[in-house]
Amino acid sequence: MSPNTRLRSKQIVAWAIASVFVLGFFISPVGAFTGPVTGAWFVGTQRVRRGFLWMLGFAVLLGLPRLWRGLSHGGADAVLAYLGWTLLGMVLGVLPFTFHRITSSRLPGLLFTLPLPVCATIIAVLTRAWLPAGAADPSSTKLGLLLPHLAATLGVGAPVFLAFWLAAALVWAWNQEFRAERIRLGAGVFATVCVLAAVFEIFGSVFTAPGQTPLIGTAFVWLCVAAGVAFAVGSLLLARKGQGWQCRPEMLRILRSPATGEALRVVRQGRGQALVSDGGERFPVRDGMPDLRRPEDLTGANEKYNHLYETIGGFYDDIQRVACAFAGFNRDAYVMSYLGQLEVKPGDSVLETSAGTGLNFKYLPSGVSLAGLDLSPEMLVNCQSNLRRRQLHADLFIGNAESLPFADSSFDVVFHVGGINFFNDRAKAIREMIRVAQPGSRILIADETEEHVKAAYERGPITDRYYRNRKQPVTPPVDLVPPEMLETRLEILNVVGKNRFYVLTFRKPDHSDSQTDCATVTAGSTATIPLRL
Numbered sequence: 365m366s367p368n369t370r371l372r373s374k375q376i377v378a379w380a381i382a383s384v385f386v387l388g389f390f391i392s393p394v395g396a397f398t399g400p401v402t403g404a405w406f407v408g409t410q411r412v413r414r415g416f417l418w419m420l421g422f423a424v425l426l427g428l429p430r431l432w433r434g435l436s437h438g439g440a441d442a443v444l445a446y447l448g449w450t451l452l453g454m455v456l457g458v459l460p461f462t463f464h465r466i467t468s469s470r471l472p473g474l475l476f477t478l479p480l481p482v483c484a485t486i487i488a489v490l491t492r493a494w495l496p497a498g499a500a501d502p503s504s505t506k507l508g509l510l511l512p513h514l515a516a517t518l519g520v521g522a523p524v525f526l527a528f529w530l531a532a533a534l535v536w537a538w539n540q541e542f543r544a545e546r547i548r549l550g551a552g553v554f555a556t557v558c559v560l561a562a563v564f565e566i567f568g569s570v571f572t573a574p575g576q577t578p579l580i581g582t583a584f585v586w587l588c589v590a591a592g593v594a595f596a597v598g599s600l601l602l603a604r605k606g607q608g609w610q611c612r613p614e615m616l617r618i619l620r621s622p623a624t625g626e627a628l629r630v631v632r633q634g635r636g637q638a639l640v641s642d643g644g645e646r647f648p649v650r651d652g653m654p655d656l657r658r659p660e661d662l663t664g665a666n667e668k669y670n671h672l673y674e675t676i677g678g679f680y681d682d683i684q685r686v687a688c689a690f691a692g693f694n695r696d697a698y699v700m701s702y703l704g705q706l707e708v709k710p711g712d713s714v715l716e717t718s719a720g721t722g723l724n725f726k727y728l729p730s731g732v733s734l735a736g737l738d739l740s741p742e743m744l745v746n747c748q749s750n751l752r753r754r755q756l757h758a759d760l761f762i763g764n765a766e767s768l769p770f771a772d773s774s775f776d777v778v779f780h781v782g783g784i785n786f787f788n789d790r791a792k793a794i795r796e797m798i799r800v801a802q803p804g805s806r807i808l809i810a811d812e813t814e815e816h817v818k819a820a821y822e823r824g825p826i827t828d829r830y831y832r833n834r835k836q837p838v839t840p841p842v843d844l845v846p847p848e849m850l851e852t853r854l855e856i857l858n859v860v861g862k863n864r865f866y867v868l869t870f871r872k873p874d875h876s877d878s879q880t881d882c883a884t885v886t887a888g889s890t891a892t893i894p895l896r897l
Contacts, residue, residue, distance in 0.1 A: 371692045378689035400531035404480055407461040408469075408535060409678030411745075416462045423454040449496050456491050460484040463592070464532065467599040469749060474550035477532035479595045484528040485521035485588045492520060521585050526561055529554070539753055541685075609637055609649045614713075615735065615759045618774040621645050622656050622767035651745055656763035661739065664788045666764065670739050672830050673720075677742030681721050681750070696727075701857060702781070702810045702867040703727050712776035717765040717797060718783035719758075722747035726754050734758035735775070737765060768796045775800055779808040784841065785817075791844040798846065804874035806851070808867065813856070814838040816864040840866045848873060 388398030403422075407415040424431075431450060464480035471479070533554050540546040611630060619628045619639065626641040637649040639656070647656050662670060676683070688695045703724060708714060710731035716724060719736025720743045728734070736758050738744050744760050751758055763769055765780065766789050778801040780793075787793050797807050812821075814837040821831040842854050845868070852870040856863050 367694070371694060374689055375692035378686070382690075397527055397530065400480075400484070400528050401534050403461045404464060404528075404531045404535045405538070405682075406679075407465045408539075409682065409746075410465070411678075411742075412462065412465055415465055416458060419458045419461055420455060423458055424451070427454055446496075453491055453495050456487050456495075460487055460528065463596075467595045468532070470599070470602045470752070471595075474536075474553060476536050477529060477550070477554075478591065480532040481525040481527075481529035482588045482591045482595065485525045485585065486592055488524040489521050489585050521588065522561075525584075525588070526558070530558075538682075609652055609654060612733075612759060614733075618771045619654075620769055620771050621647075622763060622769045623658060628769075650741065650762065652748065653741070653744055653760045653762050654769075655741070656761055656769045657739065658764075658767075661764040661767070665786050666739060666766075666788050669783070669786045669830060672827065673738075673740035674742045676826060677721070677740055677746055680743065680746065681723060684723075698857075699724065699727050702808065703779075705806075705867065705869055706777055706779060706808055707806050708732060708777050713774070714777040715768075715770070715775040715779075715800065717768065717778070717780045717793070719744070719747060719760070720782065722750045722756075722758065724779075724781055725751070725756055725758055732777075735761070737761045737763050737768065739764055766792045766796060768800050770800045772799055773802050776802050776805055778805065779810075781808075781810045783811070784809060785811045785838045790841050794841060794844050795846070798849070798872055801872050803872055806869055806871050807849075808869050809841065810857075810865065810867040811840075812838065812865055813840070813863050819864075840868055842868060845870050 384394065385398045385402065388395035388402075403419060407419055409415075410418060427450065431447060460480055460483040463483040467479040468476045533550065536550065537547045609630070616628075616630065620626065621628060621641045621643075623645065624641065624643055626643050626645070628639040628641055628645075628647070631638055631640050633646075633648060639647040639649070639654050647654055649655070673680075684695065687693075706728075708729050710729060711733075713733045713735070714728060715735045715737070717737050719725075719738050720740075722736060725734055725736070734756065736744070736747065737760070738747075739762070741762050744762060747758075747760060761769060765784075766787060778797045780797065784790055784793055794809070797809075801807055817831055817838050821827040824831075840854055842852065845852050849870040850873055853868070855867045855869075857865040857867060
């Protein structure tokens with residue numbers, strides 16, 4: 365099968381799957397399965413509190429018809445009681461997703477998929493037992509009707525467990541990018557359980573006596589309770605273990621204050637850590653990452669676009685993957701079209717400024733020391749999750765690319781992809797990249813052109829208000845590269861139409877260099893969407 369045929373096949377599959385999820389909003393049996401998948405994916409893209417509130421808002425919005433029907437329940441007391449119980453049922457219905465978000469992020473392999481169905485089973489049994497009829501989340505009733513023999517023998521928790529396990533398994537496979545070597549074992553275990561459940565459902569009448577009390581169902585629920593407690597305790601222990609900054613000695617040696625350039629050292633700060641200088645500067649460690657930002661870093665354009673990244677950081681990668689699938693683009697080929705221009709060797713120290721969610725790290729050769737810096741904590745928190753999934757390590761720093769917190773000539777490779785178009789001071793950011801790069805190394809900068817900003821971001825439902833009414837158009841910063849740099853080259857990458865993205869490379873002179881090359885403009889072609897909005 366040719367590459368174009370494979371891309372077209374993936375495009376067709378992507379649109380078919382999207383159609384199923386749209387139908388889930390209108391057809392209840394379909395929604396009973398697509399709803400948990402959507403919820404498990406969405407809550408995984410958000411911080412815990414924000415995810416809970418958003419999920420609760422969605423639950424209330426989708427439950428408005430039920431709430432409206434409650435207004436016809438007679439007197440005021442009856443109406444208030446119904447509304448209160450129904451809202452409580454909605455809160456309980458959101459709890460499994462929140463529990464999944466808290467407990468699953470650090471679990472390896474197939475264990476990632478279990479907290480959601482375990483908690484959903486417990487909540488389904490409790491709501492049916494304690495809440496008045498009609499107040500509980502109706503999904504468990506729908507699932508019980510779809511799998512009647514399984515529900516009769518193993519209790520209502522069994523169909524709920526299978527549906528929510530399917531949701532978590534699909535999200536897990538999605539996070540692993542459906543790579544066969546990563547999901548083969550888990551997919552096999554899940555498929556085996558589903559086949560056994562299907563056989564049991566088909567021949568369930570043979571095993572189910574009329575009016576039989578599902579004793580095995582009670583045992584199954586208690587097993588879920590025990591598993592839920594184990595996941596909660598394990599999550600608490602893992603969270604405490606991962607609170608500190610795992611600093612490599614060689615990284616600490618090159619750390620400098622972004623304001624004064626003084627060396628930094630790690631000290632205890634309450635239950636956490638901080639970086640301090642001899643001059644009394646103090647930078648806290650948040651979420652296992654040093655926060656080296658200063659108040660002036662979050663002003664002007666930096667503040668404006670950082671707010672955008674804080675809003676979309678959780679689902680930034682997924683938006684790109686879905687857009688690529690819908691459009692039939694090969695994102696890997698696009699990324700390598702510019703990263704392939706880096707000169708990276710095993711053992712090199714590599715820094716990416718505006719690292720975002722760390723997408724580029726997985727394309728770099730193995731055996732290198734990775735470091736990333738970004739102004740957005742939300743983007744870097746998701747970068748941490750991506751690194752864990754990909755079994756990579758990188759030193760991450762929250763900071764401003766216009767004031768890099770590293771000593772001179774600290775890195776063998778320095779590059780930047782996305783974001784520089786809307787920095788407060790692009791020239792300063794370029795000078796900082798040059799300062800921390802080793803003499804003789806090639807530096808790379810890639811971003812969108814004005815054509816792409818107008819075609820995509822000025823028309824986007826979330827991004828439009830950030831990019832409209834700009835005072836200046838986007839221009840590749842060739843004129844901001846210092847004239848003493850060597851081999852300066854600008855390439856225009858035609859991805860979705862003409863002149864949509866650019867890549868700018870140049871070389872920092874070493875002590876033996878004595879001449880400067882002129883900038884050149886060439887055209888290339890790739891196939892996907894940009895890495896930063």
